[in-house]
Amino acid sequence: MDEQRGPGGGPPRWWRHGPPWGHLRDAAERGTRRPWRSTLLLTVFVLGGSNFAAQAQEGQRASLDVFARVLLLVGSGLLLWRKRYPVAVAFGTAVAAMVYLGAGYAYGPVFLTVAVACFSAIVAGHRRAAWSAVGMLWAGHVLVAHWLYRWLPPTGDTAASWWQEVAVATWVVAIVAVAELARVRREQWAGERAERAQAARRRADEERLRIARELHDVLAHSISVINVQAGVGLALLDTDPEQARTALTTIKEASKEALGEVRQVLDTLRTPGDAPRAPAPGLDRLPELVEQAAGAGLAVEVEGEPPRLPPGADLAAFRIVQEALTNVVRHSGSRHARVRVEHGGGALRLCVDDDGPATGADAGGSGNGLAGMRERAAALGGTIEAGPRADGGFRVLAVLPLKVKEDR
Structure with a gap:
């Protein structure tokens, strides 16, 4: 034991680089660390893209106001907790996007927050929750675009084309399919790592x-x-x-x-x-x-x-x-x-x-x-x-x- 101690009877050499259980603490911190950078970049993209979409759809959809930007910030900000609470974030972003669309604001990258949240939920193994959140958003959009539009802004809005609903459903299925593929591949990698560790x-x-x-x-x-x-x-x-x-x-x-x-x-x-x-x-x-x-x-x-x-x-x-x-x-x-x-x-x-x-x-x-x-x-x-x-x-x-x- 003496040969492991530092000069002058100080702490052991390995202590200079941290205690032996330090790697466990680092792993736990990585698992609970919030994805600030990716969320910030996504928030900037959603806000900027929504402004551009609002200008392109001026006269057809409602202009962005404070409430619209709050909804966009809430939907994007929820992604900070997508690793710790994937189910809640999936439903939260879906609700924010549904309220945004029900208020008559312009179509744009607001769907991206829902896609990222559901992707994280599926990869984490919460498949039913992710599918439910996506299905709730799509059903809400159909309800707003084909029935409730008469009483919701903007004034004089008409029913959306069913081809538009098919396009939205296609994008949803594509996003979910990619997420399922990522989940399967992640499980395979985890199984391979476990097999290698067991073999070692x-x-x-x-x-x-x-x-x-x-x-x-x-x-x-x-x-x-x-x-x-x-x-x-x-x-x-x-x-x-x-x-x-x-x-x-x-x-x-x-x-x-x-x-x-x-x-x-x-x-x-x-x-x-x-x-x-x-x-x-x-x-x-x-x-x-x-x-x-x-x-x-x-x-x-x-x-x-x-x-x-x-x-x-x-x-x-x-x-x-x-x-x-x-x-x-x-x-x-x-x-x-x-x-x-x-x-x-x-x-x-x-x-x-x-x-x-x-x-x-x-x-x-x-x-x-x-x-x-x-x-x-x-x-x-x-x-x-x-x-x-x-x-x-x-x-x-x-x-x-x-x-x-x-x-x-």
Whole structure:
């Protein structure tokens, strides 16, 4: 923790750029921030366009007065809340536009505020509300243009053409269709982002599981050898110093190898994506396993010639044999084990046998050895069978479906 603090024992380095939960606060602010710029530009456009439309339709529609400009400002200003209250804004802009048209003011960009509000509502998922608001505006316009126009300004107004209503309905359908398309596309993007995030979490979980298996297999095997040799060294320290020295030498070599493999695993965490500094172990290192097991008092007989395998399968096969021999050292009273390697028909078979019997003593293991072996085999599409034999021994049989490379 000290290395994360700033100079002079000040706050941690990451605090200089804000607390770790700052991105959550920023996301929340972005979600509630009002769209001032777009609303201001739209308001200017609506006011300017309405003035131009009023001049073009002078004598046919009522001139813009204070009430008209208030309605235009209200309809445009409501768009500031279109992200937080999309339904209310959709209906509010529709009502403002309907009152504007009912007052006899000039046709113009007043419909644009309704279009933007309904677009936002549909994209936010409020489809029925947006359709209802648009339908209410269109029905109100039909009512005003074909019936109420007799009693509403401007004086002497006539009924609108039904072709005009068809044109308005076409524009409404087009706007809503574009909004629906944007909503669908937005949902697709959200689904894709969720899938990518889930895939990233899954890859991270798989990587953590892989590293946990590697550390378990490395440490379990090496510490088992160290434990046995430490017991031998303590027992022979006074009576046979030379044999005790041999046990201590074995402990030193096993601990050095374990540290090297642990360092290699941890290096993959510090520099992800870089090539490992040392090649991953494979079945070509079976003689080293035999030698280490001999140091722990276990004689191992190997039958069969290991084939050449892809790196991932080679590592899995090596770790399965290593864990199986570690379990013999820990849990079996037998001092002899057999490793049989067979391949053919696109499959590799690894069989590790000991004659038992089980000691029944607590060997200090985590209980994850067999589970780790099964996970390694399952990752390659293979299987693991482990259990006692009828004659009292124990067998681990791994079948890995592999395409063996014949060239060496």
